[in-house]
Amino acid sequence: MNSQRLKTKIAGLELASPVLTASGCGGTGRELAQFCELTRLGAFVTTSVMARPRAGRPTPRVAETPSGILTAMGLPGPGVEGFLEHELPWLAEQGVPVVVSVAGNSAEEFAELAARLSGEPGVAAIEVNVACPNVADRGRMFAWHPGAAAAVVRAVRGAAPAGVPVIAKLTPDVTDIVTIALACVDAGADALTLINTVEGMAIDHRTLRPAVTGVSGGLSGPAIRPIALRCVYQVHAALPRTPIIGCGGVATGLDALEYVLAGASAVAVGTTLFHDPGAVPRIARELDEALAARRIERLADAVGLAHRPAGHAPPQVRPATPPPPHTAPQTAPAAVPPAREAAEAPAASGRPAEPDPAPAPAAEVKERTP
Structure with missing residues (x-):
């Protein structure tokens, strides 16, 4: 694997690999360390940390669905003090960049968490989980409204340690995610994680009731x-200079490549870790192989490549083994001489032959702005 090819940068944070864990899917890090060395991760993203300890929702809070998992965990965790005492010190010793995800019920609570992280060793970046209920707005998610999402990001940016990137993680459950992304970047977000889970539900055909306690939950997976x-793709088109971490159903290197081509500078692996906890190094290796097969020497050269018109890729980006030239079949039927074909046509139709119409001019192809 070419380690130089996979290097990437997220708002000043240099990563040896563009493949990260997704928040909530790697436990405390100790669980994942049993299956792969954490130094082989681009970064470890923690479960969302809240101000106080939470038990989460009662069970059942996980249900399998076709090509995905529905979860309604309720953000269980030890609270910020427990995290700082027991979890962050161990992670800081592992030699892996740590992205601390934070969650709260008010902008003030988010700011309190960011301030509490200030000065703590091992915090490489802060991911702001704005898909949380806003207690001041009837429990509606911050990420549903540009103003509310921006207020949270602004509060975190103002309280976060200097030089530590702030990453806003957005939900797809909005009419226009570009508007939310623009508001967050204007408020000080250095990068974006796209996307959080999609709200959905399942019904247990045995109990005849919703499959998870909270009725609905977050759908993740392929x-x-x-x-x-x-x-x-849409957000990169609007904010081409803002780093994006693509998240949702990443299971292979080709999945990761799709995100990169759409505009992501990194990807986060979530649901796949539940059945393949060693997936992150494998996906990084497969992504490297996919880039090499296309003669792409740097990940940065592929970021957003799908936005470029056909034929406008960098000159080095081309298949390593071009397809063989087309060859005619060995036994082709004898062609009818043009003169004979023209002579027979009127007799077959019973009408005089007419000259072929002139070819219509080629229609102008216009690019469509997403």
């Missing part, structure tokens, strides 16, 4: 990858 790709 089922949401087309939605996430669309969001990444």
Whole structure:
């Protein structure tokens, strides 16, 4: 694997690999360390940390669905003090960049968390989970409204340690995710994670009731990858200079490549870790192989490549083994001489032959702005 090819940068944070874990899917890091060295991750993203300890929702809070998982965990965790005492010190010793995800019920609570992280060793970036209920707005998610999402990002940016990137993680459950992304970047977000889970539900045919206690939950896994790709593509088109972490259904290196081509500078692996906890190094290796097969020497050269018109890729980006030239079949039927074909046509139709019409002019092809 070419380690130089996979290097990437997220708002000043240099990563040896563009493949990260997704928040909530790597446990505390100790669980994942049993299956792969954490130094082989681009970064470890923590479960969302809240101000106080939470038990989360009662069970059942996980249900399998076709090509995905429905979860309604309720953000269980030890609270920020427990995290700083027991979890962050161990992660800081592992030699992996740590992105701390934070969640709260008010902008003030988010700011309190960011301030509490200030000065703590091992915090490489802060991911702001704005898909949380806003207690001041009837429990509606911050990420549903540009103003509310921006207020949270602004509060975190103002309280976060200097030089630590702030990453806003957005939900796809909005009419226009570009508007939310623009508001967050204007408020101080250095990068974006796209996307959080998609709200959905399942009904247990045995109990005849919703499959998870909270009625609805967050859908993740391969089922949401087309939605996430669309969001990444749209936001990159509007904010081409803003780093994006693509998240949703990443299971292979080719999945990761799709996100990169759509505009992501990195990807986060989530649901795949539940059945393949060693997936992150494998996906990084497969992504490197996919880039090499296309003669792409740097990941940065592929970021947003799908936005360029056909034929406008960098000169080095081309298949390593071009397809063989087309060859005619060995036994082709004898061609009818043109003169004979013209002579027979009137007799077959019973009408005089007419000259072929002039070819119609080629229609002008216009690019469509997403």
